[in-house]
Amino acid sequence: MGLAITIVDSSSPEQIAKAIRTVNQTPGLRIQPGIDALWALYNAPGHSMKRSEIDDKYGAFDLHFGWFCRRVAEELGANNPDVLALVDYSDDNVGTQILTLKPSVVAALSKKPK
Numbered sequence: 001m002g003l004a005i006t007i008v009d010s011s012s013p014e015q016i017a018k019a020i021r022t023v024n025q026t027p028g029l030r031i032q033p034g035i036d037a038l039w040a041l042y043n044a045p046g047h048s049m050k051r052s053e054i055d056d057k058y059g060a061f062d063l064h065f066g067w068f069c070r071r072v073a074e075e076l077g078a079n080n081p082d083v084l085a086l087v088d089y090s091d092d093n094v095g096t097q098i099l100t101l102k103p104s105v106v107a108a109l110s111k112k113p114k
Helices: 013-024 031-043 051-058 065-075 103-110
Strands: 048-050 087-091 097-101
Touching: 013 031, 013 065, 013 103, 031 048, 031 051, 031 065, 031 097, 031 103, 048 051, 051 097, 097 103
Parallel strands: none
Antiparallel strands: 048 097, 087 097
């Protein structure tokens, strides 16, 4: 159910923060909605949101937040990462996908840049 150990899980918060900064500095139209969705997840209760909420607020999931997740995982060294690379996920009792930031990503976003 989305709880497999990935390169993101095995990376340090410093490495993840650096990868996020690198991707955030990439020019392109998909960056802003992706980083906005990342911060919305970080600021949400329990660092969790419905996938449909992210899709509605920040545009097509795979094109924005999913693309951002893949790019961060690639910066960390992943080959062909998933669109859910920065989150764990589960389904609620009505089949809605719930995304929760991985603890390693929460730790990375909690750190002050040096």
